[in-house]
Amino acid sequence: MTFNRDTVIPPNEHVRLCGMHWLRAHRYGSADNGTELVAxxxxxxSKTWTHSNSHDTNAETIDTSGWEYVSAIPWPEI
Incomplete structure (x- = not known):
């Protein structure tokens, strides 16, 4: 398996829309090995990733270099 060394971006039409997505973070090091799913x-x-509901323009962006895109999180049915 090859890992993306650049920042992950959503595929297809999702790149133009604000939304929630699952990404897989690869954690390798002396303290923690393996992967974890992060929403x-x-x-x-701004073409950036933040934690959910980050309307603040100074919100901390997440560096997704080396992460893997998994899927979009659908909006709930109302």
Missing amino acids: LQWNPG
């Missing part, structure tokens, strides 16, 4: 919000205007 992040894609912000198409």
